[in-house]
Amino acid sequence: MEAKLTTEQSFNVMYEFLDIYFLQNRSGDLATILGGMSFLQDGGTADPAMWGMWIESIDNICKKQNLKNDGMLTNFQAFVAMMEFLDLYFGPQSYGDVEDFIRDIKFVITHPSVPTITWGNWLKAIKVTLSFEVYKNNLILFKD
Numbered sequence: 136m137e138a139k140l141t142t143e144q145s146f147n148v149m150y151e152f153l154d155i156y157f158l159q160n161r162s163g164d165l166a167t168i169l170g171g172m173s174f175l176q177d178g179g180t181a182d183p184a185m186w187g188m189w190i191e192s193i194d195n196i197c198k199k200q201n202l203k204n205d206g207m208l209t210n211f212q213a214f215v216a217m218m219e220f221l222d223l224y225f226g227p228q229s230y231g232d233v234e235d236f237i238r239d240i241k242f243v244i245t246h247p248s249v250p251t252i253t254w255g256n257w258l259k260a261i262k263v264t265l266s267f268e269v270y271k272n273n274l275i276l277f278k279d
């Protein structure tokens with residue numbers, strides 16, 4: 136059985152995934168999204184609407200798939216939730232300078248059994264995010 140991601144883990148995976156694309160393409164639209172998604176010291180996102188949109192995205196995909204939202208998502212469900220999030224973010228307007236990126240994401244959703252660089256980057260983002268969590272949880276802080 137596939138391990139599942141929590142709501143926060145999947146948000147962090149989405150951030151890491153978008154950052155991978157941003158570092159390759161320097162998209163202004165993604166820079167704006169990533170800035171708003173950044174967590175502050177108080178635990179909230181720089182743009183509080185980002186977290187709310189993430190929760191709404193998860194709720195939307197759970198309703199569409201007739202699933203109970205238990206706060207846990209498979210890798211693929213989190214990927215679909217990311218597309219829902221991007222749809223909410225951009226609204227009915229165009230996807231700006233990320234049109235090709237969005238097309239790649241939608242291809243993965245409609246052709247999940249076809250290996251793609253986009254899906255590979257999603258899996259890489261999961262690995263990086265979960266590895267960082269393990270590292271963070273194992274840190275021992277010393278006070279002078």
